[in-house]
């Protein structure tokens with residue numbers, strides 16, 4: 001019963017949203033009679049309506065929105081009729097609406113219909129539509145709707161087709177929901193990593209290399225702080241670091257299966273008439289390192305870590321700040337294990353991953369198990385075995401997970417760790433992939449107790465995944481206010497005036513003597529104290545330590561902690577101790 005009610009409510013909100021799309025169609029064509037409407041579906045949180053032959057911008061939306069409200073107040077009814085196909089086509093040809101003609105033709109061709117659904121909105125609009133409306137425009141909640149923006153969209157989503165203009169709107173059942181959603185968007189904007197990346201001077205993008213990140217000094221400091229935690233945990237867990245080339249020859253990729261299964265995402269180049277690919281994954285290089293000499297069962301498991309730079313082609317329309325790029329560093333490790341070691345290794349990786357996220361303070365990830373995709377290598381028996389192994393581990397650990405059918409890597413099933421960004425979009429970070437195929441393809445072996453050559457299982461795993469993406473999530477999660485251990489600049493020493501600059505530098509040196517790893521900057525600029533403090537707040541610096549006459553006389557400093565305020569004057573070594581403790585505990 002509850003379910004049924006929910007479904008009705010959901011239906012209803014979709015009807016509301018889609019009805020607004022019809023009104024957008026009417027309103028836009030009142031101002032721009034030559035606009036050619038295409039589709040206008042309900043979407044999450046609202047709707048959109050596409051138009052050909054329309055060139056408008058955000059500034060035009062208020063008048064259109066006003067018109068929609070006034071149309072709705074005419075209490076128009078939505079009425080459905082069935083028209084013969086010919087009548088529909090003739091009507092839209094006469095109306096000069098080519099997209100509607102196309103939709104009608106496709107419907108007849110694909111669904112073998114002879115009659116098509118037409119919806120009238122009062123006497124104003126005749127629209128080709130499969131239905132799903134409110135009965136009368138008076139039911140539309142006019143205080144819970146808003147046109148938001150305009151964007152380009154290809155007809156049928158295909159870049160070979162003409163670019164249409166898409167008008168987006170939000171629509172909810174009640175004003176309260178709209179207000180909440182707008183507040184959420186506002187908060188998300190504050191946390192947007194692209195904006196913060198610029199404000200905090202962390203990274204940039206340039207037209208000279210679309211989809212490739214340029215890291216600035218502070219971005220590198222943040223990245224190094226993150227990776228030093230990563231190294232520490234991995235070293236303790238028995239990982240060994242290797243590094244392999246970015247360019248590897250074509251035959252290697254044919255052997256690995258990437259050529260057949262991943263070529264469309266790869267970049268190629270020629271050297272001395274030989275074709276090379278820029279690696280999209282680190283696996284084959286690492287496997288060559290494993291194979292330099294025979295390996296004994298006593299050495300296994302071998303955990304070769306390589307945070308290598310990989311390149312993967314993504315269509316330009318899908319690029320999105322740090323979240324989706326064309327080159328990223330991935331904290332890969334390939335674990336070569338005996339079959340009976342696999343379970344424990346996977347369990348250890350899951351624990352390590354969750355520990356890493358917990359230390360950083362990310363929200364609990366949700367976990368997905370991805371199974372055999374359409375393009376795959378290896379036998380079905382191998383896949384079944386690998387999938388059931390992963391399932392058993394997750395069940396034994398009592399971890400909740402969702403099955404993601406057909407989304408595994410082409411060489412094996414995987415466990416993925418997903419975390420949400422500020423807009424609630426979910427991103428895959430870590431992954432654990434079980435692979436029984438690559439060791440056959442590359443003839444990877446170890447010598448077992450009985451003296452026989454056997455094949456190890458290869459576990460491909462990342463904790464961070466793409467370091468670029470992880471940092472995007474991190475920036476949004478903390479809204480740029482990083483905990484002290486991560487902050488690119490941890491302390492600013494701010495002299496009250498030039499007179500105390502040399503004392504400020506003394507303080508810096510003494511802090512560094514007590515604590516050499518500290519990232520401490522003296523603000524030398526000849527600005528007022530107030531201005532420097534404000535800048536420090538905008539830059540979200542964890543500690544701003546002011547020094548002046550009194551501090552110099554007493555050999556102290558007066559730190560202000562971000563979000564906490566003034567801590568009062570204290571001795572330099574006392575401050576160093578506070579910092580050291582906080583950084584060590586990663587609070």
Ligand SMILES: [Zn+2]
Nearest residue numbers: 119129130131
């Ligand atoms: Zn409709």
Ligand SMILES: [Zn+2]
Nearest residue numbers: 281282283460
């Ligand atoms: Zn791999």
